[in-house]
Amino acid sequence: MKELLLKAENISKHFPVKESMLRKSKSKVHALDKVNLSIYREEIVGVVGESGCGKSTLARVICRLIEPTEGSIEFDGVRLEQLGKKQMRDMRRHMQLVFQDPFSSLNPRKKVRQIIAEPLDIYSVGTRSERNKRVDELLEVVGLSAGHAERYPHEFSGGQRQRIGIARALALKPKLLICDEPVSALDVSVQAQILNLLQDLQQQFGLSYMFIAHGLDVIRHISDRIAVMYLGKLVEMGTSDAIFNRPKHPYTQALISAIPVPDPVRRQVAVALAGEIPSPIDPPSGCRFHTRCPFAADTCRTVEPELRVGGDGHSVACHLAEL
Amino acid sequence: ACSSAGNSTAPSASKPADSGKAAETKPAETKPADSKPAEAPKAGGTLKVALNSEPTTLNPYIFPANNDRNVFLQVFNSLMEYDPKTLQPVPSLIKEAKASDDGLTYTLKVQEGVIFHNGKKLTANDIKYSLEKAMAPEASRTAALLKSIKEIKADNDTQLTVTLNNRDNLLLDSFIEVFVTPNDPSIDQAKSPVGTGPFKFVSWNRNEKVVLKKNDTYWKQGLPKLDGIEFMPVPDAEVKLLQLINGQVDFIDIVPTTKIEQVSNNANLQIAKMPEEAAIQDHFLLFNTTKAPFNNVKFRQAVNYALDREKMKKALFGNFVVRASAIPEKHESYNPDSPKYAKDVEKAKALLKESGYNGEKLGMVYLKLDMMYEIVAQITEQSLKDAGISIDMKGLEVAQWTDSVYQKKAFDMAITGITPKPNPVDMLNHAYGKINGGAIQWSNQAWYDNLLKVSQMSPSDGKKALFDLQKQVLDESPAIIVGGLVQLPALSKKVQGFVPNPQSKFYFEAVTKQ
Amino acid sequence: MKHVLKDTAAVASLLIFAVIVLLAVLAPVITPYRYDEIQEAPLLGPSAAYLFGTDEIGRDIFTRIVYAGRVSLLVGVCSTLIAMAFGISLGLISGYYGGKTDVLVSRFLDGLLAFPSIILALAVMAVLGPDIYNAMIAIGIVSIPVFARITRGSVLTVKTREFVEASRSMGAGDIRIMLREILPNCLSPILVQFSLTFASAVLIEAALSFLGLGVQPPTPSWGSMLNSGRSYLTQAPQYSLIAGAAVFLTVLCLNLLGDSLRDIFDPRETRKR
Amino acid sequence: MNEPLLKVEQLTIGYASKRERVDILKNIGFTVGHGETLGIVGESGCGKSLTSLAVMGLLADPLKVQAGAIRYGDTDLAALSKKQMNRFRGKQISMIFQEPMTSLNPVFTIGDQIGEAIRTHLDTPKAEVEGQVADLLKLVGIPSPEKRIRDYPHQLSGGMRQRAMIAMALSCRPKLLIADEPTTALDVTIQAQILGLLHDIRQKTNMSMMFITHDLGVLSQMADRIIVMYGGRIVETADMRSLFEQPLHPYTQGLWKAIPGKSQAKQRLYNIPGTVPDPRDKTPGCRFASRCPHAELSCRESEPPLLPAAAEHEVACFLYAEKGGGRYEGAAAQS
């Protein structure tokens, strides 16, 4: 087994709800509830789940852009929550983010050179000319040319912008790249370009990825291991192969069957799950999935299932699932 | 001053009707058609008067602005009044004032049949009370004038005796400023005044109007002729004039100087013109004589020579009197030998050089009451600039003016206007004496003492002394008369019987409206 | 700027405004007299010697109008800059930090807004004393809330954009984020507001001078000329009309400019181009 | 084959500015038969939405139908005035939009909004409108519709709103329903629900449908026939099955190959190099030529017409051109 890079334990994040105008109400958005996640070196961990299940929150908590309500994060052997503000900023060099929206993640008022050089500027890496050289290199790495450096983001297509975002993330030679739905906003053909690029980079630099997506096909394509989330909880985690071929949690099963497969022969619309996603403000008691689960039993309604780890490292949080 | 003193020793016991008649017979310089009292004897009606700003108070003892006076003037009578023609004091609520031979004791007879608006009969006690009110230290307008009074005694209901510390030929002049209120401190004269005047106070709505109505039991027979008066504040001079033209109001306190011609040409309007010698208001330039270069007489003379008074007259369409003297040239007390300070830039420059002034920037503030003040200030500034004095000018509103010029004395030069009473002592005193807010810091105490003594002298000595005093201040120029200020009211031709009084006082008791 | 040139109204207003500015700048060169020089007679009609006639004291109105432009434009620019400096800072701080800071700043601005603006300007002027610099400060203070609100509004939207988070994730500090990431993206509405506030500053200056609190005579400003001139509307109508037209034209140009700037910066409009 | 329900001929849409005329869609032609579902697929910005908006007569301001006809029965919709168009919109043809969050008016209840079309087009008595709306809500699977009628859009989840939109579109029993990416904004499981719903409705009502998407998986489940668009042109059209089994156009082929799910995990994906051309780009030739692996000189000189290449299969590519012939032959063998 490879060396552990990141270990997040029992991470919770509750946002206060401004429900009434005068006082903060006691109800909270349970964006994350006791989530455990580990990422090994040079591993790609995919995170899937429906919108609002807490994927982005998890990403932000991990690099401490927001403080978790509880839980601990160990990165590269260092307990992040024990770091001061300044130390944390230094730590962040090693974990960089790639964002979902290539249109809003680049400052439209800056030239590409300034955008990519920003992390270098912040940490005052090298001299000006060294930084410029590094920017040119990075552009090259992500498949753009140095000539693009003097242009503004709006002159680029979505795929190209995503490349710029990736180049920026790579500037400080991070160990972990957190990609928050980096291809969701892209067309299929461009998506393929970016996925290829990310794969190449991972091999080239020995990076680790936390890769968030809501498209299962993408996750399946890129991930070594996959974490499935539902309403702030991690419900299942296992190797890509295990998740897709032997899904244990009913939600994962539904998710997989709901993917519209471009197969002209097997043409039936599978209505996998009935009902709407409950609100994270007052998540259902017991198993959060019980409201939509076709197999829900009484215990599911009252007792919250623990995440149980099976022999092959395949873990699942379901009372009914067999390990 | 001496003549008025002479007059007062033998006051013609003029009947109340007289003063009314005097007003009717010759409204100065109005067209002859107006002076036919027979045609409009019974006219009642309400006179609408637009004022620049409304009175700040109706208290006749303590009031900050001259403008305040014209409203309570209708509600009260003073002890004496000016005859608008002769400019001499004539009886009002004092029927008769007799001075002892040494001039130290005055016996005052109270006008009979006078009833206050609250129904109380006027007695000597009320007059004593009023005099004492006017002598109180906070009555800044009158206290200084009545300084010579030692004691007031009400002999009976109709007679008082006033004893003086010293002879005071101007006492009766000063009585013109003393208004009579009932001997009753519980009345709030500031808000709802009670007097003996031709009109009774009805109501005062801030920024709307002050309403007065006819006093049916007025002691002057047949007066007042109007049913009532409404005073309305209209701050904008143009609008005020438009309202007069439109007929919304019958009378406005000041015609913008530049519009005098236009109003004169309007068939429905008239301007209440005054002879020049009665227009004894002046634009007035103060120096802060404690500071260089103003402590240098040469510098001050230079300023006096530099002033282009003719230009001011031109800019004000002729409604400006070119003079450097506080006493009008036609006045018998005017000293023809005193310097005239006709514009002479060369001389001014020479004097400046001698004074050692080396071009430093000097401040000049002016009281910003209306456009005329601003025009005069600007031409003054230009004149001084032409002579080589560099000036930084600022207009001040009244509160700032009072604070920085009178209270803190934080100024270099200051331009304002003065309205003395029509007697030569007051003319000089107002300008150069301590009266002007004490702003003059000219340290010639001897001159001031001499001026105060004038009213204690015989007429001929007094005249001689005035000649000397005049010449002295003009030579020294501790402050400068910039020129005669002409402020004229205008009225609709429907209004008849208005006689302009000195000091911009409006008396409406004899006025009629068709 | 390229887009401005496509818009005829904007071009025209830009040109006229440039001419006005040029006239003001070149005042000593192009005017035949000194602005405080008294000529032969007051209220002369227009003539070859006096293009727009003379004023109530006999000074050349043309000369004074041109000089007045200097004052009015200077007051306009400086007060707008003052308002901008404070308004933007306040808006940035309250929008970026949010929470209690935001509440406090916003209430303070509401307080300024609820204060009758002329009265506020009047008070400031009266305290500082009437002169041109104090007029700038007074008008500047009065205009702070507009800038603060606009800045705060755009900060609130800009700060949710991902590049701000990106910058933070790279370790940028608050000041850097505010100045380098957020502010540049809030500039377009601020720029639009610049011209609009400039316009209103010219108007407030005129109103202050109208009330006698602006620039002191003999220095001319459009407001004070407007005020003096209207006393002679029947005798010398050109006096007030010219002064009014100067204010009106300048303000109109600035408003037009602001308008087309707004159109240009409006994302919906640009997308179609 | 009997008359199709909708027949679009040589449709060109663009805008004219002072300097130039830009055609965003050029010479689009297709038909929608009775009861048929036509799928439209293509990259973002290729003109899918414009096509549907043109049919609805809802093109936004500078855009206009520059040429061509949209025949609905005997009527050319493109030639109708706004007022005349209103008789078709919502009644004969209706539309579901992509964004369920912003496509409903936030200040009116959904009952009101759904009932609007009924009140406008049908002479249902006022009292019955509400009942009909409730029926519609039930039809689209919204529980306790009587209560939901009085809800405002913000009180519904995304999926529910999209259902409400569908109910609105169905309210006058239109003959043609245009669905412009109706599930893109939704989660997979909810998407499956909505697709199932549309499927059922289509089966129940024999309604024709234009289904726009860029998700090939969705397309395979919904469409009978598919047109593939690229850069404002139709590059290929075929029935669903043959298109999936034998895509002809290099663009279609690239698109198919780029889907990650199909290839083996961790392997490199196929991708089409380059980017979509700008509509203002007036370079002659095939719009896809710059990205096409098979591009030849001729491809850069003139645009290939859309011609039949096999049964029920048309393609616009010179690869399949037979000199002089009016059709592309032997295409099936090529792929």
Added chain:
Amino acid sequence: MLQLILKKVAELLTVLLFVSLIVFFTFRLLPGDPAQMRLGLNPTPEALAALKAEMGLDKPLVVQYVDWIGHVLTGNLGKSALDDKSVVSLLAAKIPNTFELAIFGTAVALLLAVPAGVLASVYKHSWTDRLLRTVSLFGFSIPAYWLAVLLMLLLAYKFQLLPAGGFVPWSEDPWLHVKSLALPVVTVGIVNAAQVFRFLRAGMLEVIGQDYIRTARAKGISEFYVIFKHVARNALPGLITVIALNFSLLLSGMVVTEQIFAWPGLGWLMIQSILARDYDVVQGAVLVSALIIVIINLLGDLLNAALDPRIKYNG
């Protein structure tokens, strides 16, 4: 809703606190004070000191402020230094007059601006739109007081149709009252029509660009219906906000208008009191006018909240 109101009231009090601080301390910095003004040109120092002591002006500023706020909280705004009238009674007399101008001014503005705004936004970029926008820009750029003078010259002097300023109470002569109201109202109305128009047009255009308007059109309902139901209802909150904002600007912008037209309202009272250093009146007037402004904006907000189904307040 109740909680919203409570929160807004708390906000309002903070705003008023700021206003009270600003007004109190700025005006104390002005040269001159009410005692001086009351005593006129040449008071003796003793008399001045005595009056100052009587008026409480000799205490430290902070104490004076606390005293004043203490009174204000009990509803006592003090009294005029000029005539000892209570500030409350003065305000009670003047505020209705100002309100009258503001209300009718707003009415005139709406009458002009609403149809114009709807036309301009519906026929965006047409010549109607361009014409209306140009006209509105003119209205926007003309100095209000200058407009006032021109109107007066024209209507009161040339044609003598209307009185040149002045105020006639309704109780005295209703017809004259209306006539005296006409000029100031028109002046105020024209200037504000321009602003309301511009906001309304922008607001309408914003709404017209929304997806849900496209949805409405897709239903085949008539354009008239689309505009007057779907667009209007969504543009209304914006309009309400603008009206509230403008109304409050009107109240505080009335200073010059009231002076020119000799209209006895709040603005004139403020100016007069500032000139006379009548502290209590200035402070009271500014505070009350700020209160009115804040309340009007608050009412606008509440009305909008009530109109917006998205805002649901439990409480």
